[in-house]
Amino acid sequence: MQNVRVRTLRVFGAAAAVTAAAVLGLAGQASAGVSGPAFYADGALYRTVGTPTDLSRTGAPDHAWDILYSFGDAQLKVAEAAPGDTGYNGGRWQIHELAFPAGYAAAVTNGDLDGDGVLASATEVRAAMTAGSAVDTGVVKQFECPAIPLHN
Template identity: 55%
Template sequence: MHRNRTLAVAGSLALAAGAVLVPAVAAQAGVSQGTAFYVDGVAYRTVATPNDLSGTGAPDHSFDTIYDLGGAQANVAEAAPGDTDYNGGRWQVTAVLYEDFDDVLEAGDLNDDGILGSAEEVEAAIDAGAAMDGGVVASFTCPVIPFPGGR
């Protein structure tokens, strides 16, 4: 499937597949029905909460990154519960910009499983020039839950 994009914020504030919801939408939320994001190839869902941490002045290192891939697939996060560097569900969402997601997938799918499933894979696509880091578009908290079956 060819997924062409015009260098746009990948999903801006409404993240892929309704998975991780930013505060403006979170009031309607509950447990995500499908995969919210991947961490190291494992699928997670989430419970959206109505909060916004963007104006708190909290240091960047107190958040984990979720890469917003704009609906081309589920998003990707850099940490999950059980990881030593997990920040307890405090997230900064980074927009990933690209023209053609097929190019992003080709550059970043390091294990050839057909998805970007880890922060390392997203970063490989950015390093290869197939995508660009569009900066932080949201900061909030929400818990994450392993998705039954892992994918």
């Protein structure tokens, strides 16, 4: 009888250890991809949760994506849409890399319509592109991740 109890305790102990490890692993996973400020949309900051999605070879049409302009290391990315905007595609993004023929500072000079020192909306990015100080070099990646408002 004692052997049965010992085996039962071992089975329950092992099950508890596996459950605890799984719970801790999920908690770690959930927080590992959460970002701080990740991009601007309409002048507001958003964060996201990194997901291991790469949808670059799906063949989905351009209208299935929202553009996320990438500035390299110069500043945070800028989204053309965010939750609540008409036509927002639910966090499906095409990363468009930008180049700056006269430097990033010239793009800010030509596009920073609100004077905050960064290009923080698609309207500002397009103003810099219209001036020729920012150039859209094309799509470099397509993926999915949420847009979560970052409240101050």
